[in-house]
Amino acid sequence: MEHKKIDVYFEEEFLIRYDAKSEYLQNRHAKVLFLDDANNFKGDIYINEVEEQYKSQWNHYEQLVKVPKGATQMIIQIFRKW
Numbered sequence: 001m002e003h004k005k006i007d008v009y010f011e012e013e014f015l016i017r018y019d020a021k022s023e024y025l026q027n028r029h030a031k032v033l034f035l036d037d038a039n040n041f042k043g044d045i046y047i048n049e050v051e052e053q054y055k056s057q058w059n060h061y062e063q064l065v066k067v068p069k070g071a072t073q074m075i076i077q078i079f080r081k082w
Contacts, residue, residue, distance in 0.1 A: 005035070005073040016047060016076065017062040022055040030061070030078045034071035043068040 008014070014032075022028045030047040045065045049055075067074065 003075045003077070005075055008034070008067045008071055008074045010067055010069050010071065012067045014065050014067075014074070015062065016065055017060075019058055019060050020055075020078075021058045025080055027052070027080050028055060028078065029080075030076070032065050033075045033077055034068055035073045035075070036070050037072050042071040 016032060029049060032045045032047070034042040034044065036042055047061055047063050050059045
C-alpha cells in the first residue's frame with residue numbers, strides 16, 4: 001500500500017481535523033507518522049480518540065501536531081489495532 005507523504009519542516013504545526021464513523025471496524029485508531037528523507041522513523045503522534053462504544057456514531061476529531069526534529073515528511077494513518 002502506497003502512502004501519500006506530506007513535506008514538513010521542523011517545528012511546523014498542522015491541525016489534523018476530520019469526521020469519522022466506524023460502524024463495522026473495531027479498534028480503529030489514527031496517528032501521524034514522521035519520517036526523514038531516507039524514510040527513517042522520526043516520531044509519531046496518536047490522534048486522541050473517543051471511547052470505543054461511541055465510534056459507531058459520527059465523531060469530530062481535531063488535534064494540533066508539531067513536527068519533530070529531523071522529520072521532513074509526514075503520513076496520516078488510520079488503522080486497526082489487533
